[in-house]
Amino acid sequence: MxxxxxxxxxxxxxxxxxxxxxxxxxxxxxxxxxxxxxxxxxxxxxxxxxxxxxxxxxxxxxxGNIESTNRSLDLAVAGEGFFRYMDTSGEVVYSRNGQLNMQSNGDLVNAQGFQIMGYGLNAQGQVQVGGQPVPLNVSAEELEASATTNTSTVLNLDSRKNISDDLSVAEVGGTEISYHYANNFTVYDSLGNPVNTTVYYEKVGENLWQAKVVADGNYDADNDFMMRFNSNGTLVGVGDVIDQAVFDNVESEQAEVDAYNSFLEELAGLEDELDPMAPPAMGAELQAALADGRLNPRAGSTEEADINEVIADLMSATPTLADYDAVFTALADGDAGVGTGVAGLASAQTQLDAAVLARTQAIAGLTGSQQALTFNSTNGAEDVNFNLNLAGSTQFGNSSTVSSLTQNGYTSGTLVGITIDEDGTIMRNYSNEESRPAGQIALVSFRNPEGLTPAGDNVWRASAESGQELVGAPGTGLLGGIVSGAVETxxxxxxxxxxxxxxxxxxxxxxxxxxxxxxxxxxxxxxxx
Incomplete structure (x- = not known):
């Protein structure tokens, strides 16, 4: 048997x-x-x-099922992949258990003291994805203050505002600043001190606005800048303030041209009044005087007053031959004093064209969307230097308002906690509301997971049957994502x-x-x- x-x-x-x-x-x-x-x-x-x-x-x-624990250091893998640990002997092991604890030195370990591994940081403090996995550590060092270098704001300036009308006035350090709209924001100096900044906007021309910047109650006209919009309300360019003389020259030259044209029209009217009553010789002489420029068309001159007085006399009584002689005498005297009217008009028009071109070129020089601003420091920090980017700003017929405002400076901060993102990035959270990565947890997959060798403590070791580990970031390839605040049952x-x-x-x-x-x-x- x-x-x-x-x-x-x-x-x-x-x-x-x-x-x-x-x-x-x-x-x-x-x-x-x-x-x-x-x-x-x-x-x-x-x-x-x-x-x-x-x-x-x-x-x-x-x-297994994923259950919430509401503990940020509890992790689960949603999909394929294993956590990579270094055990106390320095050997690499693998697990699906993501229950972590932070030691006093910042190491992230499981209950057995095995340290979780992933991608570390490069010299710039960025995660070095694809590098050799290393045991991860969360540094408790304070985050140093960072001075603001870039500020971005998107706003709308009310196109219905009229130049020099309905202005508000702010007094800053004895200087009165007129404006149609103002907004403020905070930037930081090199020591992390907040600097309250206000920008005052005033409409100064057709589709043109001038901005004046005040930082902590200090106003420096060198920081003034202008904004140019097109007829569709889109920002075309930003740049330094255009010299007011560029605008004044256009107005003064236009006034000069208008004066010449007005007086020539008066002289033409004088010809119409005198010509029908004058003897042919006098009519011919008057026409010749008009043609060769022996007349004075400059408005406001002494000769013009004389001519106007004679014209008034001619209009109030029947002219005599002596009256005609007086007119021609006055005209001849005016010609000797200021030159020809036609030549003067041509010269004034040339200067007006030049002034208009200078204004056009100055306005066209307002390009880009960024303006550099500088303020002197008074508390031992470096001078505050930052760029104000106004890209996306508009000039529509709506109330002036700010729709977006960001800046990249901050004061110093202490570590208040960590969070772990779905891609495995460990984020250090600071008291100044800033966050910085401490590394990225890596996941590992195997061609034949069933070939892994159980090693106790809920971990496995790789074997010839399992094949070599395939390391990657969570959420890439076949690897699943990481769920924080949960565990896999x-x-x-x-x-x-x-x-x-x-x-x-x-x-x-x-x-x-x-x-x-x-x-x-x-x-x-x-x-x-």
Missing amino acids: SFSQALSGLNSQSQKLGTIGNNIANSQTVGFKGSNVQFSDVFANSRVGLGTRVSAVLQNFSE SNVDMARELVDMIVAQRAYQANSQTIKTQDELLQTAINLR
């Missing part, structure tokens, strides 16, 4: 029950992966089998395990019954003596 088949069955089912018991025992272990026993029959060149044996114990790496199905335990128990009992039967048969054979 042979007891080997039954014994093999007992041994195999015993291992089956042991596996089931281990699964049930770890049903509440975070990140635990249950195992299944595979059996195979045994033949040794015999027609009857020699029983069974355990051919393999395979791990089930299906995902065991994937053990308790109901299934209990059913499997009943089946294994019955199989164990059946094998023991085979031994009992074999024993009875053996006892019968012995009793044959």
